[in-house]
Amino acid sequence: MEDYRSWGAGSAEWDFPVADEPCMDVPxxxxxxxxxxHVRAYEHWVSLLDGRSYPAITDLDAAMLGEFGxxxxxxxxxxxxxxxxxxxxxxxxxxxxxLDGDLETxxxxxxxxxxxxxxxxxxxxxxxxxxxxxEAEFTNNRGEPTLYRGILMPYxxxxxxxxxxxxVINWKLAEETxxxxxxxxxxxxxxxxxxxxxxxxxxxxxxxxxFDAEDDxxxxxxxxxxxxxxxxxxxxxxxxxRGRASLYRAIGLAHDxxxxxxxxxxxxxxxxxxxxxxxxxxxxxxxxxxxVFGADYDPKRVTEYAAVLTYARRACLGAGMVEAWLTxxxxxxxxxxxxxxxxxxxxxxxxxxxxxxxxxxxxxxVATVEIDAEGGDFVLLVARREANGTLAVVAxxxxxxxxxxxxxxxxxx
Numbered sequence: 409m410e411d412y413r414s415w416g417a418g419s420a421e422w423d424f425p426v427a428d429e430p431c432m433d434v435p436x437x438x439x440x441x442x443x444x445x446h447v448r449a450y451e452h453w454v455s456l457l458d459g460r461s462y463p464a465i466t467d468l469d470a471a472m473l474g475e476f477g478x479x480x481x482x483x484x485x486x487x488x489x490x491x492x493x494x495x496x497x498x499x500x501x502x503x504x505x506x507l508d509g510d511l512e513t514x515x516x517x518x519x520x521x522x523x524x525x526x527x528x529x530x531x532x533x534x535x536x537x538x539x540x541x542x543e544a545e546f547t548n549n550r551g552e553p554t555l556y557r558g559i560l561m562p563y564x565x566x567x568x569x570x571x572x573x574x575x576v577i578n579w580k581l582a583e584e585t586x587x588x589x590x591x592x593x594x595x596x597x598x599x600x601x602x603x604x605x606x607x608x609x610x611x612x613x614x615x616x617x618x619f620d621a622e623d624d625x626x627x628x629x630x631x632x633x634x635x636x637x638x639x640x641x642x643x644x645x646x647x648x649x650r651g652r653a654s655l656y657r658a659i660g661l662a663h664d665x666x667x668x669x670x671x672x673x674x675x676x677x678x679x680x681x682x683x684x685x686x687x688x689x690x691x692x693x694x695x696x697x698x699x700v701f702g703a704d705y706d707p708k709r710v711t712e713y714a715a716v717l718t719y720a721r722r723a724c725l726g727a728g729m730v731e732a733w734l735t736x737x738x739x740x741x742x743x744x745x746x747x748x749x750x751x752x753x754x755x756x757x758x759x760x761x762x763x764x765x766x767x768x769x770x771x772x773x774v775a776t777v778e779i780d781a782e783g784g785d786f787v788l789l790v791a792r793r794e795a796n797g798t799l800a801v802v803a804x805x806x807x808x809x810x811x812x813x814x815x816x817x818x819x820x821x
Contacts, residue, residue: 445476446559449576450539453561454736461537461738462564465572476576481523483514483530486571490766491515492530497523504579505549515767520549526558526577533560533573536747537738541724554579630668630675637661637700659713659741660731662700663720666693667727693717712745719748761813768816777801786812 456463468482478500483492491513501507505521514527525546532540543557558577562570640661643654669676680687680695685703688694693714698705701713720730737743765786781787781804788805807815 445479445578446541446557446576449476449559450561453539453574460567462562462567462570464567465563465565468563468574479576479578481526481575483527483573483575484571485573486565488513491770492573501577513770515770518549522548522554522556522577522579525556526560526575529558529560530573533562534570535750537562537570538736552581554581630665630672630679633661633665633668634679634699637665641701656731656734658700659716659734660728662696662713663717663725663730664727665699666696666717666721712741715745715748716741719744719751722751761816764816764819779804783807783812784809786816788812788815
């Protein structure tokens with residue numbers, strides 16, 4: 409199972425403040441080794457694209473995966489998209505979760521294992537049709553606070569449909585980190601979400617991450633970013649092919665401006681005010697777009713670009729990542745705008761009851777009883793606890809489908 413070679417067999421006001429809906433709980437910082445592992449995993453995925461929407465699963469080669477093979481898993485959706493098969497599980501992941509037996513599908517994954525944290529995100533890959541990164545902290549099945557960082561990447565056997573997802577996850581115990589609270593609080597744009605490698609900086613471009621955090625230098629670097637972004641916004645109007653590249657660069661720099669503004673909000677606010685642009689508490693990305701493209705820019709375009717920045721913030725993309733991410737995102741700007749609108753639809757919340765139903769359909773029964781009970785594939789039963797501690801099923805409980813779903817959602821999975 410650990411042989412990778414076997415893998416080949418509408419409204420302008422919908423730019424809501426991202427602070428109201430954080431992309432993740434910010435844990436203490438995970439080391440740079442863990443960060444580099446996921447950047448390398450992503451870069452390997454990009455190297456296999458070859459102009460396609462998704463890499464071919466037959467191109468996934470163990471010899472090229474190197475150090476993150478033991479931290480990997482491969483999910484196969486070709487048979488059951490709701491309960492994908494686990495066709496590979498790396499040694500390190502097995503050891504972390506004490507997973508001795510074979511796991512055939514994700515429904516077999518123990519709830520308290522780190523692997524469950526990785527497989528919980530596979531539906532995001534299918535929805536976004538792009539790699540998805542994530543990080544958080546949880547308590548493992550040994551009671552140890554654990555920090556983890558993961559990335560899931562789509563593959564295809566046909567070139568059109570995502571039927572495989574390759575996941576890489578790394579972790580360390582929380583006690584292994586010893587950082588002050590202010591440093592922890594500062595890590596708000598850590599690697600997560602659909603992550604992209606940092607592109608080579610263009611000549612004359614400003615990499616504000618290289619500057620020291622002195623007040624005057626912060627102001628200089630934000631102003632330099634704004635000027636650079638405006639230059640690319642102007643160049644975007646000069647030609648279709650060059651214009652597209654310049655547009656993506658300008659939007660990427662606008663995202664970097666927003667990130668720099670997180671470190672120095674007063675400086676960014678002063679620049680916005682001096683440009684005659686009104687701040688918008690419910691649409692914080694809109695003034696940044698206007699700062700780059702002009703206060704009188706097409707309102708429809710402003711709304712679209714603000715949506716891109718909102719989605720990039722939701723995905724926790726870091727400085728320098730948005731330009732390459734936009735290039736790879738299916739549909740480009742329009743695709744990201746559509747994805748952001750979908751994120752804002754309440755109906756798209758995870759069907760918790762449906763996920764539990766799917767898992768329980770293949771779960772081993774605790775007991776079986778012969779009893780007439782009306783309803784669907786899941787029913788509620790009333791049991792009496794006997795003196796010896798056993799449970800005696802006495803009757804089916806009349807229950808609506810809504811009540812059954814409520815009970816299912818309460819089951820820890």
